[in-house]
Amino acid sequence: MKIFPSCREVRERLTDYTEGTLSFRERLSLRFHLLICAACNAFFLGLRQVPWVARYLLPPGEPPADEAGQALAGALRHRGEHRHPTEQG
Amino acid sequence: MTEEDLIEQAAAGDSDAFGALVSPYLGLFFNGILRILGNRADAQDALQNALLGIFQDLPGFQARSRFSSWAYKVCINAALMFRRSNARFREESMDVLPGLGEFDRTGHHLDTRESLQWSVEPLALAEAERSQLRECLLQALDALPDAQRVVFVLRDLEDWSTEDIAAKLDQAAATVRQRLHRARVQIQERLRVHIQGRAS
Numbered sequence: 001m002k003i004f005p006s007c008r009e010v011r012e013r014l015t016d017y018t019e020g021t022l023s024f025r026e027r028l029s030l031r032f033h034l035l036i037c038a039a040c041n042a043f044f045l046g047l048r049q050v051p052w053v054a055r056y057l058l059p060p061g062e063p064p065a066d067e068a069g070q071a072l073a074g075a076l077r078h079r080g081e082h083r084h085p086t087e088q089g
Numbered sequence: 090m091t092e093e094d095l096i097e098q099a100a101a102g103d104s105d106a107f108g109a110l111v112s113p114y115l116g117l118f119f120n121g122i123l124r125i126l127g128n129r130a131d132a133q134d135a136l137q138n139a140l141l142g143i144f145q146d147l148p149g150f151q152a153r154s155r156f157s158s159w160a161y162k163v164c165i166n167a168a169l170m171f172r173r174s175n176a177r178f179r180e181e182s183m184d185v186l187p188g189l190g191e192f193d194r195t196g197h198h199l200d201t202r203e204s205l206q207w208s209v210e211p212l213a214l215a216e217a218e219r220s221q222l223r224e225c226l227l228q229a230l231d232a233l234p235d236a237q238r239v240v241f242v243l244r245d246l247e248d249w250s251t252e253d254i255a256a257k258l259d260q261a262a263a264t265v266r267q268r269l270h271r272a273r274v275q276i277q278e279r280l281r282v283h284i285q286g287r288a289s
Contacts (some may be wrong), residue, residue, distance in 0.1 A: 006196025011189050016268035019251060027166035039198045042232075043190065046281060050273045053280065057223040058124070058246060060117050068119035072111065074133075075140035076104050086264035 005029055010040050014047055098157060104256040107144055114157050118164040124242045125168040127231055132168070133253065139167035165247065169257060172239065186271055188278030222280065229279035233272055240265055241272035 002009070003025075010033045017024050017030050034041045090109075098106035111118070118139065143160050150159060191199040230238055239258065243249040244265075251269070251274040255262040 006192070007198035008189065008192045008196035011198075011274075012270075015266055019266055021266065027284060029225060034235035037191075037198070043277075046277050047273055049110055050277050050280070053140055053222075054226060054241075054276065057219065057226050058120075060121065060246075062116045062120050064112075064116035065119050065123075065129070067129055068115035068136060071119070071133045072115060072140055074137040075144065078109060078137070078141060079104060 003029055005033055007037060007040050010034070010037070011043055014044055018048060029038075096147065096150065098154075098289070099144065100150070107147075108142070111140060111143065111160065114160060117157065117161060121161060121247070122153055122164050122168040122171075126172060127163065127238060128172070131171060135168050135171040136164065138171065139164040139263065142167060163242075169239075182266060186274055188274040188285070208276060225279055226276065229276045232279070233275060237268045237272040237275075240268040241276070244269050245273070 010030055012060075013022065013026070013030060022030065022038065034044055092110065095106045097109040099110050115136075117134050119132060122135045122139070123129060126132050126135060139160075143163050146163070150156065193199055230241070233241065240254060243254045243257075244251065249257075251262050251265050254260075255265045258265070
């Protein structure tokens with residue numbers, strides 16, 4: 001990355017920035033750009049919120065779908081058909 | 090009957106106990122798999138495989154971890170296995186990324202987004218708005234190329250490390266980060282349009 005990267009270069013590297021994989025010089029260049037470019041800073045703030053927003057909107061404990069019940073029924077049926085004769089239950 | 094009792098009986102081959110054991114978590118398991126595969130029929134098949142695997146491996150389950158956490162990992166692995174064995178997923182394009190914005194030939198931005206502050210405060214959303222935004226997010230996830238969606242789901246929803254994802258998917262960490270970035274940019278763009286539309 002150049003010492004004074006363009007908006008495009010900055011936006012292409014923002015995940016590398018948040019993942020901590022940029023060199024010290026690259027990190028400094030990018031931070032400086034974000035300080036002076038309101039558009040890229042707004043873009044960055046939005047991008048940084050995406051994981052949090054996604055986790056909020058898609059919580060893990062959702063009600064089971066019909067397909068989940070069918071999968072369980074299928075698994076039990078398959079298990080019953082292929083169970084070894086020595087198995088208990 | 091406690092979960093420990095159900096585990097013990099299911100491990101001995103009791104199908105009813107197994108059903109009772111996994112039923113409270115079926116939604117968790119199905120949705121985790123669905124986010125990776127992006128297709129309900131595939132998710133049902135992968136969940137069925139996962140449940141069979143859980144039933145089979147239950148005698149070896151160590152109570153050091155919670156049953157639901159252990160079983161969930163089995164489900165995620167089953168989804169990744171299913172994905173690997175299925176060649177009809179959407180390929181990704183490495184063309185220009187539209188959500189990145191518009192630029193002049195020197196790379197300087199041409200958009201006017203400085204006036205649009207990303208000011209989503211999801212906790213403050215009414216239920217109807219939250220539902221709309223959620224639908225928008227699901228559409229955005231569905232529109233992503235498979236390789237990007239999987240990385241996004243594992244990293245940002247399942248909280249895997251980049252290194253673990255790279256190892257599991259047999260990709261370089263840099264490739265994982267690139268796909269994650271493209272996924273985030275496109276999701277941000279979809280949500281931004283939705284929020285902008287709502288505000289106007």
